[in-house]
Amino acid sequence: MTFSELDIEQDIVDALASKGIIEPFPIQTQTIPLALAGQDIIGQAKTGTGKTFGFGLPIIQRLGPDPAPGVKALVVVPTRELAVQVTEDLELATMNRPTKIVSIYGGKAYEGQIAQLKAGAQIVVGTPGRLLDLAGQHLLDLSNIEEMVLDEADKMLDLGFLPDIEKLFSQTPAGRHTMLFSATMPGIIVALARRFMSKPIHIRATDPDEGLTQANIEHLIYRVHPMDKDEVISRILQAEGRGKTVIFTRTKRSAAKIVEELNDRGFNAAAVHGDLNQDQRERAMAAFKAGKKDILIATDVAARGIDVDDVTHVINHTIPEDDKAYLHRVGRTGRAGKTGIAVTFVDWDDLHKWALINRALEFGRPEPVETYSSSPHLFAELGIPEGTKGRLKPSSIEPAARQPRERSGDRSSERSGERSGDRPPRNRNRSRGEGSSPEARPSGEENVASATGVHDGTGSQHRDGNSAPRRRNRTRRRAAAPE
Known part of the structure; x- marks a missing residue:
């Protein structure tokens, strides 16, 4: 079967064919005819089986080849990454139409998203938080929504978005066409569908013999x-x-x-x-x-x-x-x-x-x-080739790790060079205390002492050449005995 046989219009079929998308997946085959007729749908299929085009192609076609400016379709997704992905798929399907699509999600500046809304975007793909934010500022008008989709509804439940979803539903017209898609279908999601959908048909595009995990x-x-x-x-x-x-x-x-x-x-x-x-x-x-x-x-x-x-x-x-x-x-x-x-x-x-x-x-x-x-x-x-190791190139971290050891080796060689006579040995015997005197030191050290003010125990100077502070004599006064 082809998309043309599912009554998808030719300009959309051509857009999909330009990317090699020719044959629909089972979830698309089952949902597209019903969605084109305006039937509310609960679509359940494993991830990666084409749910985006299952709801995307019908809402694009139902908006018409040249829709009037203003938001007419709302696709709610749980994450920013999914918002980007769904937007890219819908932009592919509308490449031969003037229909405009905007992504609304947090982490991005408001100005660009608001500008696209003001420019007349007809389809909005967004996360609940940013959608409610813009709606609360009267920058996103949901009163004319004709098509509404919840994608990955179970993930929204996991992330705690259920109250936000209910607020979004309450701001859209009751007569809208609604579709809900998810890989799993917890009871709370089914209850949500019953509250906000009109006689939905539950479609499961899975093989009963396939089991819980994908066979491929x-x-x-x-x-x-x-x-x-x-x-x-x-x-x-x-x-x-x-x-x-x-x-x-x-x-x-x-x-x-x-x-x-x-x-x-x-x-x-x-x-x-x-x-x-x-x-x-x-x-x-x-x-x-x-x-x-x-x-x-x-x-x-x-x-x-x-x-x-x-x-x-x-x-x-x-x-x-x-x-x-x-x-x-x-x-x-x-x-x-x-x-x-x-x-x-x-x-x-x-x-x-x-x-x-x-x-x-x-x-x-x-x-x-x-x-x-x-x-x-x-x-x-x-299928790992025998003898495979865990590196494609030497580590760039190892030379840095060896560097301190090389420096320590350099210092040791310098010290050995000093001992070999390249430089005169330093006198490390420092006399401190009252028993030392200038006469006991070498003559060179005496000059250093007089020039830099090294304290020798007999004067009042410190190593910086300044006078030592005077000591304060503190006498403790005993408190007078009570009379």
Whole structure:
């Protein structure tokens, strides 16, 4: 089936074809006809199966080939990275139309976003906080919304955005066309849909026999010592057929440390985490998508915004918090029908977490295999060439570490040179106290004493040549006895 057979207009079909997008995915095949007819939809499909075009193409087409200025469609997403990704997809689909799209999210200056709204953007893609901020300042008018989409609704629930979502719904017309898309569907999300949607149809674009995890992803679970993780990762990054790779870690400090370590080893890595400002995060994502960087280290905040089809490996440097986080992380690979490999490191202290994830996802692997950077099964399972080491270049840190020892050696040679007669030996015997006298010192030292004022115990001078301060005699007065 093609997009034309789904009644998508030709200019949109041509725009997609220019990027090699010809055949729709199952979630698109099932949702597009219903969405074009104005049916409210709850779309559920695994991440990376094309949900963005599943709701994006219908709202673009329903707005018309030349929509009037003003916000008519609202797409709400949980993270900044996902806002950028969805905007890029919609801009691709509208490249042959005058329809304007604006991203609204925090971390960026207000002025550019406000200018795009005033210029008449018809589709807004944004995060809840910044959307409510601009709406509260009467800079974003939601009263004319005709199309509304909640993307990754379960992540919004995890991030505590549910009250903000309810406020956004309350500011839009009751007769709007609403679609809700998510990889998982907790009960609270279903209740939200019942409150704000009109007779929604629940579509699950999954194979009943597929299981909870994607069949085109190979899952490898290793118990790795923390001190050996960098070496193991470095060898995995040299596996045959390894393309773009995403490494997930729990903390932003760990992400910064890993990217520094990998770059020092000669790999081409970038990072996305909370200590970077929005411009830095966007530049890192752009470099990764363009292939200038083939390794991306990220915390979970960026997991939903990494929509790159050619990611071959996902490495969990630290174990995810639960099975849902695991699915969202590993879902960065195996996208668009391609295969992928997901490697998860389990620390000794996190075995209980893995037990819960293993049970929830029905892996049947309660005990991760103990693995080291030299383990034969690591090389065999990941296709790492025999003899591979963990460095592509010598460390740039090592010479700096050796520098102090070289300097100390230089000083020792200088001292040996002094003792050999190059310089006269210094007299280190310093006489202090009242028993010393100028006559007891060498003549040269006497001159130094008189010139610099070295205190010899018999005068009132100090080493700086100034007179010593006078001592104050303190007499203690006894308190008078009470009468």
